[in-house]
Amino acid sequence: MGWSDLVEKYKMNNRFTGKRVGIISASVNASNYQNCLILKYNDDGLYLKTTIFFKLFHPPIFIPWTEVKSVREKKILFTRYNELIIGDPFIATIKLRAKTYRKIQNSHLSSIT
Numbered sequence: 001m002g003w004s005d006l007v008e009k010y011k012m013n014n015r016f017t018g019k020r021v022g023i024i025s026a027s028v029n030a031s032n033y034q035n036c037l038i039l040k041y042n043d044d045g046l047y048l049k050t051t052i053f054f055k056l057f058h059p060p061i062f063i064p065w066t067e068v069k070s071v072r073e074k075k076i077l078f079t080r081y082n083e084l085i086i087g088d089p090f091i092a093t094i095k096l097r098a099k100t101y102r103k104i105q106n107s108h109l110s111s112i113t
Contacts, residue, residue, distance in 0.1 A: 002029035003058050005091050012049075012062040018042030021103050023051065027095040041104045046084075048094075067091075073098070 006028065021039040025032070026048075033050070040047040046068070049060035069088050074081040080098035096104075 002031045002092055003061075005029075006061045006063070006086065007059050009087065009091060010061040010063050010067070012047065012060040016040055016042075016047045016060070016062065018047060021100060024100050025097065026100070027093075029092050039100065039104070046104065071101075 018040045019042065021041070023035055024037050024039045025034045026037050026039075027033065036051045038049050038051065045062055045064040047060065047062050050058040063086055067086055067088075068084050069090075070085045072083045072085070074083055074095070081095050082098055082101035084094040084096065086092045086094060
């Protein structure tokens with residue numbers, strides 16, 4: 001469970017236009033994606049796609065900001081994370097390093113508790 005659940009609802013077939021954060025590490029539910037996700041965003045939402053090695057089984061996704069139901073701060077050892085809770089009913093948790101989250105944090109996300 002994880003990416004496939006997100007693809008069911010948020011699969012992106014069109015070209016995405018927005019700001020590029022770059023290649024990141026993140027987790028979706030219990031699956032870790034170490035340095036193999038490309039993150040972009042715009043005023044409408046968050047775009048994720050995998051690098052070339054995972055493209056076959058991981059289509060790109062676009063998650064509208066309205067689908068980010070809450071953001072929780074976490075700390076594991078010395079590393080800070082932000083967990084984005086996606087969907088209502090719940091679909092997935094996307095865990096980003098705090099440094100990555102700060103790059104996409106804007107008025108759309110700051111209003112989410």
